[in-house]
Amino acid sequence: xxxxxxxxxxxxxxxxxxxxxxxxxxxxxxxxxxxxxxxxxxxxxxxxxxxxxxxxxxxxxxxxxxxxxxxxxxxxxxxxxxxxxxxxxxxxxxxxxxxxxxxxxxxxxxxxxxxxxxxxxxxxxxxxxxxxxxxxxxxxxxxxxxxxxxxxxxxxxxxxxxxxxxxxxxxxxxxxxxxxxxxxxxxxxxxxxxxxxxxxxxxxxxxxxxxxxxxxxxxxxxxxxxxxxxxxxxxxxxxxxxxxxxxxxxxxxxxxxxxxxxxxxxxxxxxxxxxxxxxxxxxxxxxxxxxxxxxxxxxxxxxxxxxxxxxxxxxxxxxxxxxxxxxxxxxxxxxxxxxxxxxxxxxxxxxxxxxxxxxxxxxxxxxxxxxxxxxxxxxxxxxxxxxxxxxxxxxxxxxxxxxxxxxxxxxxxxxxxxxxxxxxxxxxxxxxxxxxxxxxxxxxxxxxxxxxxxxxxxxxxxxxxxxxxxxxxxxxxxxxxxxxxxxxxx
Numbered sequence: 001x002x003x004x005x006x007x008x009x010x011x012x013x014x015x016x017x018x019x020x021x022x023x024x025x026x027x028x029x030x031x032x033x034x035x036x037x038x039x040x041x042x043x044x045x046x047x048x049x050x051x052x053x054x055x056x057x058x059x060x061x062x063x064x065x066x067x068x069x070x071x072x073x074x075x076x077x078x079x080x081x082x083x084x085x086x087x088x089x090x091x092x093x094x095x096x097x098x099x100x101x102x103x104x105x106x107x108x109x110x111x112x113x114x115x116x117x118x119x120x121x122x123x124x125x126x127x128x129x130x131x132x133x134x135x136x137x138x139x140x141x142x143x144x145x146x147x148x149x150x151x152x153x154x155x156x157x158x159x160x161x162x163x164x165x166x167x168x169x170x171x172x173x174x175x176x177x178x179x180x181x182x183x184x185x186x187x188x189x190x191x192x193x194x195x196x197x198x199x200x201x202x203x204x205x206x207x208x209x210x211x212x213x214x215x216x217x218x219x220x221x222x223x224x225x226x227x228x229x230x231x232x233x234x235x236x237x238x239x240x241x242x243x244x245x246x247x248x249x250x251x252x253x254x255x256x257x258x259x260x261x262x263x264x265x266x267x268x269x270x271x272x273x274x275x276x277x278x279x280x281x282x283x284x285x286x287x288x289x290x291x292x293x294x295x296x297x298x299x300x301x302x303x304x305x306x307x308x309x310x311x312x313x314x315x316x317x318x319x320x321x322x323x324x325x326x327x328x329x330x331x332x333x334x335x336x337x338x339x340x341x342x343x344x345x346x347x348x349x350x351x352x353x354x355x356x357x358x359x360x361x362x363x364x365x366x367x368x369x370x371x372x373x374x375x376x377x378x379x380x381x382x383x384x385x386x387x388x389x390x391x392x393x394x395x396x397x398x399x400x401x402x403x404x405x406x407x408x409x410x411x412x413x414x415x416x417x418x419x420x421x422x423x424x425x426x427x428x429x430x431x432x433x434x435x436x437x438x439x440x441x442x443x444x445x446x447x448x449x450x451x452x453x454x455x456x457x458x459x460x461x462x463x464x465x466x467x468x469x470x471x472x473x474x475x476x477x478x479x480x481x482x483x484x485x486x487x488x489x490x
Contacts, residue, residue, distance in 0.1 A: 020104045024111060028069060031076075035068035039387060042377040052143060056131060060384050063127040067119040067391040071398040074112050075359055078402045079352040081105050082413050085335050086348045102335040109416035116399045120197065121161075122154075124392050129153045131384055195422040201400030202407065205362050206438055208397070209404075212365025213305050214445040219364055220301060224294045240276045247272060304357050305446065307350070308410070312439045315409025319432050327406045327415060327425040340412040351411045358410070359401055366393065407434055 039061065084100050091097055133153070135145030247269045251262065319326070341347030367376045375389055382390075403422065406415050415425075425431065 016103065019099055020107055023099060023104060024108065027108075028073065031069040031072045032065060035072060036065045039065055039068060042379055042382040043387060044381050044383055052141075052146075055143060056146065057384055060127040060131050060388065063123045064384070064387050064391045067124055067395055070112070070115040070119050071391070071395045073108075074116060074395075074398040075356075075401055077108060077112050078405055078411065078413060079355055080108070081335070081416070082340070082348050082352055082411060085413070086339065086345050088335060089339055090345070105335050106416055112399075116395065119395055120392070120399075121158075124388060124395075125154055125157060126150055128385070128388050131388070197396065198400055198403055198422055201396040202404050202434065204366075205397060205400050205404045206434065206441070208365035208369065209358055209362045210365070210438065210442040210445045211368055212361030212363065213308070213442055214449040215364050215368045216301055216305075216361055217298065217449060220297055221294075224297060237276065237279050240272060240279060244269065244272050244276060304354060305442070308354055308358065308408075309439055309442055311354075311410055312408050312435055312442075316432065316435045316439065318409065319428070319435065326428065326431060327403070354410050355401070355405050358405065359398070362397055362401070363394070366397065407431055408438060409435070 043061065084105055087097060088100060129150040130146060133146040133149040135141050136149055247265060251265050251269065339345075339348070341351060343350070366372055372393070375386065375393065377386065377390055402415060403425070405411050406413065407425070
């Protein structure tokens with residue numbers, strides 16, 4: 001009987017492993033397909049010739065797609081875990097959700113950590129060096145020569161990074177035990193290096209997310225149709241049509257030798273056409289879309305941002321009075337044992353919405369910063385080098401998202417796998433400073449956003465607008481015709 005029970009336990013373990021592997025593969029296949037369509041939408045269209053560069057571009061495309069799929073998985077990791085915990089709590093004995101268990105959740109976290117390290121330290125550097133390689137001098141040109149050069153560059157890069165980590169860790173902690181652990185590559189080097197990368201990602205999120213939270217109002221204002229209050233859209237369309245015709249006449253009247261003026265006029269004509277399209281869209285929009293959707297979305301964004309700041313403020317108070325509020329504190333109940341939200345399923349749904357909102361805001365803020373403005377991808381006109389840079393940036397942001405969400409107290413779900421082993425998560429001063437900076441910077445960005453009109457009027461009243469003390473015009477549609485259609489050129 002004991003032998004039969006042991007065989008039965010082995011069979012159950014084997015079937016559970018196969019089931020979990022199948023589920024992980026299906027989820028990743030879906031993410032990979034979606035990522036492939038996203039990248040091909042922005043990738044620059046190249047020739048269909050089967051030459052050497054085409055093969056290299058195709059390999060780099062597959063590696064970038066894999067990285068973007070891993071990034072999407074890292075973003076969905078925490079929401080999927082939260083909703084799985086609530087489902088298991090609500091239906092503990094349901095036969096159809098037996099596949100959803102703690103082993104699957106832990107496996108997904110471990111795979112996300114493993115693939116994030118693989119993409120960040122191996123695949124993306126390989127794709128970049130492979131794309132830029134030409135082969136060593138004296139060797140026969142071809143794929144093998146480029147692969148050899150890429151592998152040599154990866155080896156030199158690995159030696160450089162490991163040397164820097166060895167020196168940094170020796171300077172920080174130079175006792176005997178730490179010096180002995182320095183020679184352990186798998187147990188010390190890689191976790192320590194990924195911990196540093198995670199800290200950098202969280203600092204990048206700290207920079208991008210407050211900017212994105214304030215920038216989201218402008219972005220949604222550009223996507224949605226604003227209410228037409230005290231505006232005559234017919235008159236504006238008529239004026240912009242006259243301006244478009246005037247620019248077309250000027251273009252036809254110029255000689256082909258004046259290239260600079262032609263390019264400038266073509267750009268101005270393109271801006272006028274874009275504005276005309278927006279005005280026509282506003283005119284065709286229904287009253288419900290103009291007067292209800294836009295205010296509702298703006299109020300919803302304001303509510304989500306306010307809740308995020310309030311949760312961070314509450315988390316600061318909890319950090320001051322309760323040690324278990326630390327991200328690297330005591331482990332809570334297992335998955336499916338208890339609800340991690342005070343409001344149950346509703347609170348879990350709110351946490352998931354806020355996590356996605358923070359991720360979208362961080363991406364918007366990332367591309368809004370001047371340092372990364374050139375990284376913004378363009379449809380059908382983005383080089384593979386820029387795609388690799390975007391994939392690495394998104395991977396760093398998405399890998400740090402679960403850590404930031406737990407550090408700020410957006411959710412109480414414990415970080416699983418290697419995500420919860422970062423050394424800096426147990427430092428009270430780092431965690432408290434992170435929460436304080438996020439709350440202060442977000443509040444300042446929102447105050448700056450909503451008081452921009454008042455500051456502009458004050459500058460004009462005091463005669464300081466000529467000094468360009470305010471740069472709020474960046475949020476508006478710069479270098480575009482004004483909304484009323486009146487231009488100096490007309």
